[in-house]
Amino acid sequence: MANDSPNVAIITDDPGWHGQQLKQSLLKRGYQSCFVRLQECHFDLNADRAEIQLPGFDSLPAGVFVRGVPGGSLEQVVYYLDILHGLEHLSVPVFNNTRALERSVDKGMTSFLLKSNNIPTPNSIFSSNLHHINYKLREALDQHKKLVIKPIFGSQGKGVQLIENRSQYIDFDEMHGVMYLQEFIDAGENVGVDYRVFVIGDEVISCMKRAGESWITNVAQGGKVEAVELGETTQQLALEAVRVTGLEYSGVDLIRDKQGKFWVTEVNSVPAWRGLQQTTSLNLSEIIVDKFLDHCHLALNHDQRH
Numbered sequence: 454m455a456n457d458s459p460n461v462a463i464i465t466d467d468p469g470w471h472g473q474q475l476k477q478s479l480l481k482r483g484y485q486s487c488f489v490r491l492q493e494c495h496f497d498l499n500a501d502r503a504e505i506q507l508p509g510f511d512s513l514p515a516g517v518f519v520r521g522v523p524g525g526s527l528e529q530v531v532y533y534l535d536i537l538h539g540l541e542h543l544s545v546p547v548f549n550n551t552r553a554l555e556r557s558v559d560k561g562m563t564s565f566l567l568k569s570n571n572i573p574t575p576n577s578i579f580s581s582n583l584h585h586i587n588y589k590l591r592e593a594l595d596q597h598k599k600l601v602i603k604p605i606f607g608s609q610g611k612g613v614q615l616i617e618n619r620s621q622y623i624d625f626d627e628m629h630g631v632m633y634l635q636e637f638i639d640a641g642e643n644v645g646v647d648y649r650v651f652v653i654g655d656e657v658i659s660c661m662k663r664a665g666e667s668w669i670t671n672v673a674q675g676g677k678v679e680a681v682e683l684g685e686t687t688q689q690l691a692l693e694a695v696r697v698t699g700l701e702y703s704g705v706d707l708i709r710d711k712q713g714k715f716w717v718t719e720v721n722s723v724p725a726w727r728g729l730q731q732t733t734s735l736n737l738s739e740i741i742v743d744k745f746l747d748h749c750h751l752a753l754n755h756d757q758r759h
């Protein structure tokens with residue numbers, strides 16, 4: 454039964470629709486939640502034992518749902534991850550778990566994990582050495598390959614750029630000293646179409662097809678969504694991609710090339726589900742919250758008021 458003090462922290466700078474959905478679903482199950490900015494969390498290292506203080510909480514929460522990790526300087530980002538690691542150290546479950554968040558928030562590391570587990574993902578260049586990047590880039594372009602530059606912490610299709618020839622301007626500073634380029638997957642006449650597979654635990658919950666106004670399909674960039682049935686092999690591919698990253702839930706992006714082969718282009722550790730919700734009668738937020746509560750070993754206390 455819900456009492457007045459919050460027991461779940463939802464980490465976000467911008468609660469919006471997703472925050473409200475989570476709050477409602479948690480309340481329906483008897484849990485009060487509070488939105489928390491990592492910038493307002495503190496280590497308290499003045500007592501006998503180490504503590505972490507979260508705004509709005511008198512004691513540690515029963516669980517932490519991560520809806521976003523803010524950017525910032527290296528020190529700030531490390532600090533935010535320190536808070537999440539610290540909470541886990543103090544036995545507070547964090548969802549997705551911090552180690553998996555850390556690994557898959559970075560597109561280059563995700564590529565590494567996928568490749569090293571033989572999951573079909575586009576060939577990529579990932580380096581902080583400008584000479585190496587230029588050499589690999591020229592080599593690929595000379596072989597008539599196209600490449601997609603992506604900010605390693607990017608989301609919603611922001612900052613992705615298609616590189617097709619040597620004369621194109623690339624703003625290296627914009628990438629903060631680390632470059633990540635993926636080979637462009639040619640979907641033939643279906644260019645601008647990709648697939649999103651929403652995975653919770655070891656189950657595919659829902660799939661959608663996205664069609665972009667250009668080759669970029671993100672809903673945030675005007676992509677249109679529709680429900681789609683994907684074959685067993687493709688679903689297994691998405692499940693395997695999530696398994697190797699260690700995420701509890703995720704949205705996997707897949708592109709089908711013109712020969713019909715599926716490639717994993719991205720594994721999202723903080724996936725949005727607003728677009729997907731338009732394509733399914735399932736209540737995604739409730740399914741996610743059930744998995745969250747399970748991860749936190751919290752009972753489903755269905756609130757009598759609902």
Ligand SMILES: Nc1ncnc2c1ncn2[C@@H]1O[C@H](COP(=O)(O)OP(=O)(O)O)[C@@H](O)[C@H]1O
Pocket residue numbers: 575601603607608609610611613635636637638639645647665668669670671706708718719
């Ligand atoms: N290798 C690729 N080949 C073709 N299109 C791609 C490739 N990678 C990404 N895209 C397109 O760019 C979009 C954004 O890339 P993605 O890696 O998913 O980053 P974001 O985190 O911004 O969603 C994808 O939704 C897809 O439409």
Ligand SMILES: [Mg+2]
Pocket residue numbers: 609610671706719
């Ligand atoms: Mg994506």
